[in-house]
Amino acid sequence: MSFDLRGIPLDATAVRTLAAKGLEYRLVDTDDVAAATAWIEADFRGFHHARPRQVSIDYDLGVIAERRVQGVYDSSIHDPSIPVATVSSWPTGLSVPGGRSVDAWAVSSVTVSPTHRRRGIARALMLAELENARAVGAALAVLTASEATIYGRFGYAPAARAATVHVDRRRTHWIGPDAPGRVHFVDAADLRRIAPALARRAVARTPGEIDRWPGILDRALGLVDPDGEHSRRRRVVRYDDEHGNPQGFAVFQVVREPNEPGVVEFDFLAAATDDAERALWRFLVEQDFVTGVRGLLRSVDEPLPWLLEDPRAISVSDVADHLWVRVLDPVGALASRRYGTAGTLAIEVSDPQGHAAGRFELVVDERGRAEVERTDGAGATAAGSTPGIRLGVHELGAIFLGGVRPSVLARAGRLTPSTPRTAELADRMFLGQRTPHLSIWF
Numbered sequence: 001m002s003f004d005l006r007g008i009p010l011d012a013t014a015v016r017t018l019a020a021k022g023l024e025y026r027l028v029d030t031d032d033v034a035a036a037t038a039w040i041e042a043d044f045r046g047f048h049h050a051r052p053r054q055v056s057i058d059y060d061l062g063v064i065a066e067r068r069v070q071g072v073y074d075s076s077i078h079d080p081s082i083p084v085a086t087v088s089s090w091p092t093g094l095s096v097p098g099g100r101s102v103d104a105w106a107v108s109s110v111t112v113s114p115t116h117r118r119r120g121i122a123r124a125l126m127l128a129e130l131e132n133a134r135a136v137g138a139a140l141a142v143l144t145a146s147e148a149t150i151y152g153r154f155g156y157a158p159a160a161r162a163a164t165v166h167v168d169r170r171r172t173h174w175i176g177p178d179a180p181g182r183v184h185f186v187d188a189a190d191l192r193r194i195a196p197a198l199a200r201r202a203v204a205r206t207p208g209e210i211d212r213w214p215g216i217l218d219r220a221l222g223l224v225d226p227d228g229e230h231s232r233r234r235r236v237v238r239y240d241d242e243h244g245n246p247q248g249f250a251v252f253q254v255v256r257e258p259n260e261p262g263v264v265e266f267d268f269l270a271a272a273t274d275d276a277e278r279a280l281w282r283f284l285v286e287q288d289f290v291t292g293v294r295g296l297l298r299s300v301d302e303p304l305p306w307l308l309e310d311p312r313a314i315s316v317s318d319v320a321d322h323l324w325v326r327v328l329d330p331v332g333a334l335a336s337r338r339y340g341t342a343g344t345l346a347i348e349v350s351d352p353q354g355h356a357a358g359r360f361e362l363v364v365d366e367r368g369r370a371e372v373e374r375t376d377g378a379g380a381t382a383a384g385s386t387p388g389i390r391l392g393v394h395e396l397g398a399i400f401l402g403g404v405r406p407s408v409l410a411r412a413g414r415l416t417p418s419t420p421r422t423a424e425l426a427d428r429m430f431l432g433q434r435t436p437h438l439s440i441w442f
């Protein structure tokens, strides 16, 4: 997808709804440093962060320059230049089962000032983002959520989970295969040159991951504020295969009190191959003078327990919903991914906001490739007696990447299969080769 993000007109419904509350919904010109800085300050305040230092503002100015940035303004407040609500959004690829990607619309920085909460401002912004997503032809919208109770009402559903993985160093004995290549400590700025390509390959391997933007790599590598304490702590390692070609990298730090063994903590591991993934894990879990390892936003389905003699060396905490998906165009979304088995399934979707509502037929061939057709409306072919499922847009988002089985939602009474066998068929069809996982916040 490529277009002028600022060229999308402001959603007229949001303009009207907010104007009726005495508020102005505005596109923020990110070249206007004063306006963009005020927006960034509101965003920081909205998430209860400390006031941003100049280095953070400069970093964010770079990031939001590539995004559509909107604010809500109240001319009656003490400083009307600071928006009372913020939101930003941008087109992104979302990895789907089968090593492919679908055009998605990422939504971030949703904040409403505590002075203006619960007046329907977030609702107006979120509904407008669905219109923006449609305007650019995105098949679905995606976000990560601070609280799990906010976004279901707008059709989003948890579609990929993440967890904190802890490894007890004393019980770590590697039994996995030796990787044929080597792990090297590398300079972060050097690695930055090849990081986008490595990250792209890593992202493509896992459904649920979204494209990395330049700023997130700068920050992960500690290049944003290189003299800051946070950046100075970060160490970067790269895995090169047996031919010397880089295949992955990890960024970690050792958190420790003086004279105490530390804990290896990492939040960025990009592996383009299985060898790279194993070698980087092994490097991280085999450090000395540490009590263990803490991997943040890891998959709930890591291969690690199969690589250590004692799988109980590993514990998992903070398992949570992480990526939320809101399907807008079921045909585009369903056709974008590969499926676990051949079959034909009628899918009837209800959607309170209308976008995804309709009847569709999903036909998957022996190679897992899908053809999707709308079967209601003018010119549609009738689905006839095809076995099918009925579900809401929320449930469609939940099963889309294979993160939950349709039969589980049927047991929860949230999806209706035409027969029990149909739920089994849907399970087999929607199953992906890899458990969906998103390893960043956005």
Ligand SMILES: CC(C)(COP(=O)(O)OP(=O)(O)OC[C@H]1O[C@@H](n2cnc3c(N)ncnc32)[C@H](O)[C@@H]1OP(=O)(O)O)[C@@H](O)C(=O)NCCC(=O)NCCS
Residues within 6 Å of the ligand: 046, 047, 109, 110, 111, 112, 113, 116, 117, 118, 119, 120, 121, 122, 123, 124, 144, 145, 146, 147, 149, 150, 153
């Ligand atoms: C979340 C937030 C943006 C909501 O803003 P708001 O303008 O008060 O929300 P609205 O008045 O438009 O409420 C919309 C609906 O969401 C519900 N809602 C809003 N915030 C909620 C929350 N934190 N938990 C549960 N429900 C919430 C409202 O009750 C309302 O429900 P209804 O329409 O079904 O009656 C605001 O509370 C906020 O800025 N929180 C801190 C930052 C944050 O967590 N942002 C989310 C980033 S992922």
